[in-house]
Amino acid sequence: MIVSKAKERQDVINMLEGVKSVFLLGCSECATLCGTGSPEALAEMKESLESIGKKVTGTFVAKTGCQVLGTKVELKANKEEVDAADAILVMSCGAGTQSMVEVFKDKKVYPANDTAFLGNMTRFQHFDERCSMCGECIIDKTGGICPVTTCPKGILNGPCGGTNNGFCEVSPDIECAWAKIYARMERTGELEKMRQIIPPKDYSKKLSPKVFVIEKKKEEK
Amino acid sequence: MKRLKEALEAGEFTITAECGPPKGTDIAEMLEHARHLLGKINAINVTDNQSAVVRIGSLPVCRLLSEMGHDPIFQLTCRDRNRLAIQSDLMGAHILGIKNVLCMTGDHVAAGDHKTAKPVYDLESVQLLQTVAALNGGHDLAGNEMKGATNLYQGAVVTPEANPIEPQMLKFEKKVKAGANFFQTQAIYDMDNFKRFMDRARKYNVKVLAGILLLKNAGMANFLNKFVPGITVPQELIDRLKAAGKEGALECGMDIAAEQVRIIKEQGIADGAHVMAIGLENKVPEILKRAGIA
């Protein structure tokens, strides 16, 4: 899921300088799991903003905030509340925030969260980054473990000299990706594969902004 | 003195040392140290923003040392340059008369003095070796033909005391395949372990220079053990440094380094030694003398 972190409250308050009334929008997907866009998070934000004299015209948790059209339709019921607000404060990822920018052309829209990474929830509300969406997956060659993301240097061909009893020289909190890859490929009997040199990555696959359209299957005659 | 490539190819016991460019433009001391080494070593490494700390670039310093009469080894990391900059620096090295390049991935910016920098790592060491091989063959990494190829002698690094060692050996093999002609090792202290490493390294057609790092005192040895992955100073050496006392520690460290070089040479364990003195390059000639290398 997309991991988001709540900004420091003071930063949000600074952002809202001159804004008297806000509409709060959350998201029921990732931001709810991260606790940054859940009904509870919205209620807490409402209380906090009201305590400093801002008017909260309404709150709503979108089903899927990054879904532009769906969210637009959902919000029709809240039209008056949104219209009454000087700004919309979006408590989701940066994509959800920009859905609002697209739907409300003339309304100020601000982000309440920092969007961090694509994360695996490995324990309750504990997220680990395993994939950085490089656009061309190569983990068939690395035992299913991504060195692009989990090695801080993104090394594709084996451990650097800093590999340290299974940990990484960059931080004792990080396991060395290549020690893990080796151990796993040994278990799965794929070490021969590890001998092949992986060529430089094609970073054109990662150039932003990206567009992806799923083509409709042609109707069978 | 023969140059690096000639010495290694002639099967001579080859000596390299290191020059770390300073942060700032006052290079008097650096040049003075390098002058001390003239005629005593076959080649001199010039480090590339070592430990991710900003200093003068390796390439201009290589050129200065080449003018002085040294055979410089251009250390090149992938941390600070993408594949375009790497290739233009490699061609630049060639036209400046630099003959050797040491290909490394490079310490992470988290280790250095600009921790908020964006690390590049567009390529890594194995791919960098392939890049040099491509340029030596007259084509760039995208396959475009060049007007004049480079002619660079390719080196790489390896950590014989890495733990675990197996993935390290696999990478060593990849580096050989990618075109490495010679290796300089991370500092080694445990000779038995190094011999085991060399037994395996000898299966490949490459030259290996053993990394000898001058121990200045027991504190430094403890620091290496604690904070530098891939270096293990045995307790016996730490005890010797301690016993030598404050005054005698450096002398003792020089003796230890000299003994190591002597053993490696006399027993034919490796093809040479890479002596790192980190700021005390002026001691290298004396170490070599004690090792029985004129």
Ligand code: SF4
């Ligand atoms: S290689 Fe890594 S970053 Fe790229 S798609 Fe696969 S898992 Fe994600």
Ligand code: SF4
């Ligand atoms: S220690 Fe392992 S994970 Fe860390 S940078 Fe080196 S190879 Fe990558």
